[in-house]
Amino acid sequence: MDNLIQVNSVTKDFTGHRALDNVSISVPKQSIYGLLGPNGAGKTTLIRIINQIIGPDKGEIFFNGEKIRPKHVEKIGYLPEERGLYKKMKVGEQALYLAQLKGLHYHQTKKLLKEWFEKFDLLNWWNKKAETLSKGMQQKLQFIITVLHNPKLLIFDEPFTGFDPINVNILKDEIFKLKEQGATIIFSTHDMGSVEELCDEIALINKSKKVLEGNVRKIKKEHAKQIFRVEMAGLSSSFETLKKENFEIVEQSTKDGLIEAVIRINNDKTTNDLLEALIEVGNIVSFNEVIPSMNEIFISTVTQNQ
Amino acid sequence: MFKKIFIIIKREFLSRVKKKSFIVMTILGPVLFAALITLPVILARWSDSEYSVAIVDNTGLFYDRFEDGNDVVFTNLPVSLDDALELLQREKFNAILHIPEAAFESPSTLRLFTTKAVNINAKIHVENVLKHEFESLKLGARGIDSEVLRAIETNISIQAVRILSDGMEQTDYPEVSMALGIISGLLIYLFIFLFGSQVLRGVLEEKTSRIIEVIISSVKPFQLMMGKIVGIALVGLAQFLIWVFLTLLLVFVVRTAVPDIFQFTPDEQVHITSAQMLDTGRLEEQMDTIQHHDTAAGQVLESLSAINWYVMIFFFIFFFLGGYFLYAALFAAIGSAVDNEADTQQFMLPVTIPLIFAIIFGQMVMVNPAGPVAFWLSIIPLTSPVIMMIRIPFGVPFFDLYLSAFLLIAGFLATTWLAAKIYRTGILMYGKKVSYKDLWKWIRY
Structure with a gap:
């Protein structure tokens, strides 16, 4: 089995509306998997179904090749979008309690927990009430609780909302570390920057349906529209000659003595044809394919579907 | 499954028992109770000016x-x-x-x-x-x-004698039974409200602090709900048992300190058989004994010693737990359906009405503890915990008791089942003002 999570044709109806419509996704082992989509698309519902908080109306979920069962919750760490703590409960006690609910034993957990607290500078708060923690510290504590039982699968729902930039970086580093240690991570987000930075695979959900899934690099390649950016020096002839050969000049500008142009290749031509034509025009300084950002892909896919 | 419920029960119990308010109430309870009884007497002594x-x-x-x-x-x-x-x-x-x-x-x-x-x-x-x-x-x-x-002015105070199934006869003191009945009925009412609303607030706390989703990714919503209900039940039970223990201790201390108060204790129970009753000689002898107990304090003490305290405490615990479980499930459902404490009001009313109803009709039940009103209200699970406790000191037929107990158990299984359906949907609902129609949808879902 290459996929840690396999969701097959899941449909979920709530009274009055369909939250998920025949959605299938495959999450490869030891990958970082981004779950993207506009608000209300059904991401949180899918995440809740994988967490067995709610059941699907139709479809199946497999965890590591086995049909998902209650015992699997101990192999999953979940940081929900709406995350909180018992305000009046002491920090250490609280972490121990939640860890026990994930199936860990009290004594082995205490030692492990102290190490994590040490790492995140929380040790002095062990015996203080959770309400005395700052927002940032609360989030650190929630992160520790999520990963403490060393789960095979980590699910973060909008993990970066509410974090300050320093904590976002700490969190990203930890996510990479967890991946290196063999964990698989699913996270949902609106932040396309972090998707490009972190994700190996993505699925895009819009209006209860999956509209896009796959490897991030492949998706970007597929969405590349044969557009190239060139920088030229010393033109011997004008760009006009390119037009005759059926190349489309999208943009043209002069900067610091260099001429910059964005050119689209139309149907029958290849990259080599363009290069040959450009050599005729002048000296090529640089030549790059314009690859769309995830943000552009996200927006164009979502608007296409409307 | 049970291991996790046990972990939840432990937290719910310990987090409440460790609270200062619990410790204060547990120690102060018997003292307050004693004060409630003695204070009117003391106040009457001081009284107003002439x-x-x-x-x-x-x-x-x-x-x-x-x-x-x-x-x-x-x-x-x-x-x-x-x-x-x-x-x-x-x-x-x-x-x-x-x-x-x-x-x-x-x-x-x-x-x-x-x-x-x-x-x-x-x-x-x-x-x-x-x-x-x-x-x-x-x-x-x-x-x-x-x-x-x-010379012709006469004080009439009829001795009520009940013929028991084994042919024995027992002097009834309805006034004492009445006092005992209303006290235990009120206590059940208070306990159900007190600990039921603790369940409500506990559920609401988990929902508003948004820790609920973290927990139900580890355990089933039903496990969390049951863990909370059972944990708080144990808090109530612990409080009650400590109260009983402290009261006994208080009585013991007073008895050793001022032994004179307890001199009235009757040396002989007024238990005679029918055959003896027909024998005039024995009857007169018996009358003497009764004359002996004619003082008010003697009567009260005698009737108190005639009550089977083990049975009283056993049934108190049974009906407290039964009634509590029945209502606690409903309180949990309410807590899960709303976003804040203010919104609970609209759902609280139908839940609290049967309880208040029970207390109001309790007076009618006290007057005629074997009548049809008493029978039906002590059978229907929503009112039976309070009404049955009022009836028990007067003596209740075993049929009524078993039927009531059976229906109470069936009742709390039904409310728990119903509540679980509302609860599992409600805890994940935010920012929506929930109506009865929604609740009905969640139950059918």
Whole structure:
């Protein structure tokens, strides 16, 4: 089995509306998997179904090749979008309690927990009430609780909302570390920057349906529209000659003595044809394919579907 | 499954038992309870200042018949009514009793003048004295001596004897059973409310603090709900048992410190067989024993010792737990359906009405503890915990008891099932004002 999570044709109806419509996704082992989509698309519902908080109306979920069962919750760490703590409960006690609910034993957990607290500078708060923690510290504590039982699968729902930039970086580093240690991570987000930075695979959900899934690099390649950016020096002839050969000049500008142009290749031509034509025009300084950002892909896919 | 419920129960129990409010209430409970009983007596001793009543007796027949007492002091005022009222205005007296000449023929001409609201005790005292005196005078007018009247005045207090199924007879003291019934009924009512609303607040806390989703990714919503309900039940049970223990301890301490109080304890139970009852010799002997217990304190102590305390405590715990589980599930459902404490009101009403209903009808049940109202209300699970506890001190047929217990268990299984359906949907709903229609949808879902 290459996929840690396999969701097959899941449909979920709530009274009055369909939250998920025949959605299938495959999450490869030891990958970082981004779950993207506009608000209300059904991401949180899918995440809740994988967490067995709610059941699907139709479809199946497999965890590591086995049909998902209650015992699997101990192999999953979940940081929900709406995350909180018992305000009046002491920090250490609280972490121990939640860890026990994930199936860990009290004594082995205490030692492990102290190490994590040490790492995140929380040790002095062990015996203080959770309400005395700052927002940032609360989030650190929630992160520790999520990963403490060393789960095979980590699910973060909008993990970066509410974090300050320093904590976002700490969190990203930890996510990479967890991946290196063999964990698989699913996270949902609106932040396309972090998707490009972190994700190996993505699925895009819009209006209860999956509209896009796959490897991030492949998706970007597929969405590349044969557009190239060139920088030229010393033109011997004008760009006009390119037009005759059926190349489309999208943009043209002069900067610091260099001429910059964005050119689209139309149907029958290849990259080599363009290069040959450009050599005729002048000296090529640089030549790059314009690859769309995830943000552009996200927006164009979502608007296409409307 | 059970291991995780146990972890939840442990947290719910310990987090509450460790609270200062719990410790204070547990220690203060028996003390407050004792104070509640003794304080009215002590307050009555201190009482108000004396209430002075001046008598303007135009007939000259009654003024010397009034004896001071009950904090009322009488003064004969042989002046005209106008002068007396003048003195009243100057606050020399609290009240003026005017007995006009015509009073003997038409008592409605009697007047009690005051400047402030009248003291009810004084008014009743005056009325009693006048009634007695008027009657004596009227009897005298018809040639009957007041001595004869004294002689025929009789105090009737019927000894209620219940024939038990084994042929034994037992003296009933309905007044004591009544007091015991209403106290235990009220206690059940209070416990259900107190700990039921703790369940509600606990669920609401998890929902509003948004920790709920973290927890239900580890355990099933039903496990969390049951863990919370059972944990809080144990808190209530612990509190009750500590109260019983502390009260016994308090009684023991008082008994060793002031042994005189307990001298009334009857040396013989008033248990006789029917055969003995028919034997006149034995009956008279028995009457002596009863005479022995004629003092109020003796009667109370005797009837208290006649009550089977183990049975009382056992059924108290049973009906407390049964009633609590029944209502706690509903309270949990309410807590899960709303976003904040203010929104709970609309759903609280239908849940609390049966309980309040039970307390109101409790008085009717006390008057006739074996009547149809008592029977039905002690069978229906929503009211049975309170009503059955009121009935038990009077003695309840086993059929009623078993039927009520069985239906109560069935009742709380039903409410738990219902509540679980609302709960699992409700805890994930935010920012939506929930209506009864929504709840119905969640149940059917």
